[in-house]
Amino acid sequence: MISKKLAATAVLALSALLAAGCGSTKDAARPAAGGAGAEAGRAGVVLPLLTSPFWQAYNNYVPRMAKELGVETLPTVNSNSDPAQQVTDINNLVTQGVKGIVVSPLDSAAIVAGLRQAENKGIPVVAVDVAPESGKVFMIVRANNRAYGEKACKHIGDQVKKGKVVQIQGDLASVNGRERSEAFNQCMKANYPDIKVLEIPAEWKSDVAAAKLDGLLNANPDVKGIYLQAGGVYLAPTLQTLKSKGMLRPAGDDKHIVIVSNDGIPQEFDAIRKGEIDATVSQPADAYARYGLFYVKAAMEGKTFRPGPTDHDSEIVKLPNGLLEDQLAAPLVTKENVDDKALWGNSVK
Amino acid sequence: MRRLRELALVPALVALIVLGAFVNENFLSYANIISILGSSAALAMVVLAESLILITGKIDLSLESVVGIAPALGALVVIPAASAGFGLELPTAVGLALIVVVGALVGAFNGFLVVKLRLNAFIVSLAMLIVLRGLLVGATKGKTLFDMPEPFFALATTTFLGIPISVWLAAAAFGVAGFFLRYHRLGRALYAIGGNPAAARAAGIRVDRVLLGVFVVAGALSGLGGLIQTGYVGAINANQGANMIFMVMAAAVVGGIAMDGGRGTMSGALTGVLLLGVVTNLLTLAQVSSFWIQSIQGAIILVALMIARVTTGRAQE
Incomplete structure (x- = not known):
């Protein structure tokens, strides 16, 4: 008898707890933080992988560009070629209270779940290198x-x-x-x-x-x-x-x-x-880092952009799904310009 | 019947080669045959390693990570810090020796976990696969290693009688292993252990010691396989060897090595390797649409298995 009563109480207590804990991931949704001039907050940067020279260079440019642009970033997060891990990474950044995210999706469709999580919390996302199929991003920064x-x-x-x-x-x-x-x-x-x-x-x-x-x-x-x-x-x-x-x-x-x-x-x-x-x-590793952070900063400050030419030799276009994409230029390197100091390949060691 | 079983894949292989000759007149050219052999050499070494372990009834998935980490560590101690090395700049010979030593040490460690601590070989080697891959990415910081001295590439780039050294090496390794397995007491012991470890122990075979030895040899062979791969590709990517274990298992099992131990021969495993090499080459020469090539490759392996089943009339385990 006693054990039965105990069990019943336990079940009741548990269901109460569950009911109280019930909710949806949307509950915490709130508008993007703060008015103008307020502390902009930190941004998170998610990398797709670190086993290619290109992404290593990008990874090295992120802190440098962040400093130049005056954006405070968390240490970069590496999804290690795993699209599911990338969604987890975005969730973790959301939990850490970042105010903006720069992500380079591994998969244009598998990233959408992660984008939703950020959208629910009102956190703007900039996609670098790969355009997501759907979901909301503030800007796609991508070479053509x-x-x-x-x-x-x-x-x-x-x-x-x-x-x-x-x-x-x-x-x-x-x-x-x-x-x-x-x-x-x-x-x-x-x-x-x-x-x-x-x-x-x-x-x-x-x-x-x-x-x-x-x-x-x-x-x-x-x-x-x-x-x-x-x-x-x-x-x-x-x-x-x-x-x-x-x-x-x-x-x-x-x-x-x-x-x-x-x-x-x-x-x-x-x-x-x-x-x-x-x-x-x-492939412009430096421009990827610079404009990824540039747009996330702009988003955190509440700025908006429209389709048209930009101030950095590229053009913002509106994609069929309504998202904006800044199509960066990618120079062709030949024997004539191979020693150009402005090429990122000449500045990495 | 035994001989038939080990040659089960030969009809499928012959069928493919005849098909290849019709598809492209260059398929049977001397140069192309050398290409097929050269591109299969690294896989062959790892298949040999895995086959030895499978015959004893164990498994080692981490061999694919050895293919990456062994040559990478060998390179890292040799190349200067400016090329992403450790900056030790040891002599090239030390680096090359280290490749085999690292392979053997990893094998010894896996063997210790499986044989002495009695852990499950599948799970342990899966964990080791991840650990070693991670160590490789960490040690190289994910970078691709380019600037190795020429001897690192020599196995794949130098030839003897027009055939790359890597092919001779793989052929010799298969020959020696095949001879040992068929005629030597130690080789027969592998089958005995794979068939029934308790009976093998009762028959006076030092089961633990033999098993440990097989793991060490397999690790060293995989290290060599990694060195061949390095020479063939001309660089060491932090992903070198990743997912290779699927091809290794496919070649071994298609070649008649039993997954549950005790059966299979080296000549069978070799036909498995050649089959995969021929299929890749044939599909490339045929310029099959890029979008469909994977599915066709898989289908051909499947059909080869069925032909093997029909021609030998024996169930495959």
Whole structure:
């Protein structure tokens, strides 16, 4: 009897507790903090991964740019290539009471749950590098990946004009990889009808790129150009494979294969100086950090933006889903401008 | 029947090669065959390592992380601090030796956990996979290591009789392992342990010692596999070897190594490796649409398994 009573009381107490604790994640929603001139608060920065030279450079630029712009940031958080972890990271930042978040989504769809959490608390989010499918972000800061593919296409096409060109693709399940591939193919088809594009899907993996390029060159020893969609992972295996086949000839040689890479890391610059590759599209790691923080600061201060040209050589466009995207310019680096101090690849050590 | 079983994949392999010859005239060219072998060498070493462990009835998932961390540590002690190294700048030979030593030490540690502490091999090696991957990212700060001295690439870039050293090395390793497993007392002991550890112990086999030895050898082989991979790719990415264990398991099991121990041969495992290498190469030469290549690759492996089942008429475990 006693035990039954006890149990009943326990159940009652527990349900009371549950009822009291009940609620939704929206309850704490409140408008963005403070009036003008008030303490702006701290911002959180979420990184997608740290195993690429590009994101390492970005990570190094964040504190520097934050200082320049006068934004107070928490130490950066690394989601380590795990989209679920990224949502957790955003939640953690929300819990820590940040007033703005800069996130580089790993996956354009999987990030939406995280964006909702921030939106419910009235915290503005700036998305860097990848545009979310839906959800609310204050601004998307992104280099134009279609422009990467087009620049590479033009540079290779103008020199090759006729023959076979290889494109070492990224992960086709990612927006960035897909857009580069599409733009490259469309531009080739439209402008250089005599060029045949061969494809190597390599999922951003160096060993896959090496094995497939190795095989492809056996069947097509007359390849005249190669586009590497990510120099950070594909540069070393490409050079290694060409070297082992005796096909790595310096620029100017009759048999030189025109290679255009993508990223703008120091190793690519070295290869350009040596004449091993011809050009690379420099992804603006510094501008990513600067404008990610610039917009999050603006959001915390309550500013708004409209579509149109900006003061930094780029254009804000309105995407079909209503979000705003600042499309940053990405310079093509060739032998002529490879020593330019303004390129981020020349300032990292 | 035993011989049939180990050669179960050969019909599928032959079918693929004939198909390849029709798809692209360069498929059977000497240069392309060398490419297939060269690109499979690193995988072959790790498959060999995993097969030895599987035959004893254990498993080591962390071998894929050894493929990354062993060559990376070897490189880090050699390259200067300006190239993201530790700044020790030890002689190249020390770095190369360290690669095998690190592999063996990791193997010894895994073996200790599994054999002495009697922990579950699957879970322990899964934890070690994560630990070692994390150590690699930490030690390199996530950076890709580029500036290794030439000997780090030599296995994949130098050739003997036109064939990369890495291929000779893998072939020799498979030959030695195959010979040991078939004819040597120690090799037979692996099957005995995998089949029935208690009976093996009763028969006078030092089960714990042999198991520990197998883990150490497997670790060292994986370290070598990592070095081959480094030479093939020309750099060490902090993700080197990540997800490789799926391919390793696929090659071993497709090649007839039993997941529950006691059965499988080296020649079988080797056909598994070659099958995967041939499929990748063939699909690239055929320029199959990038969006469908993965599903076709998986389907071919599946069909190969079915052909193996039909041609030998034996159930696969």
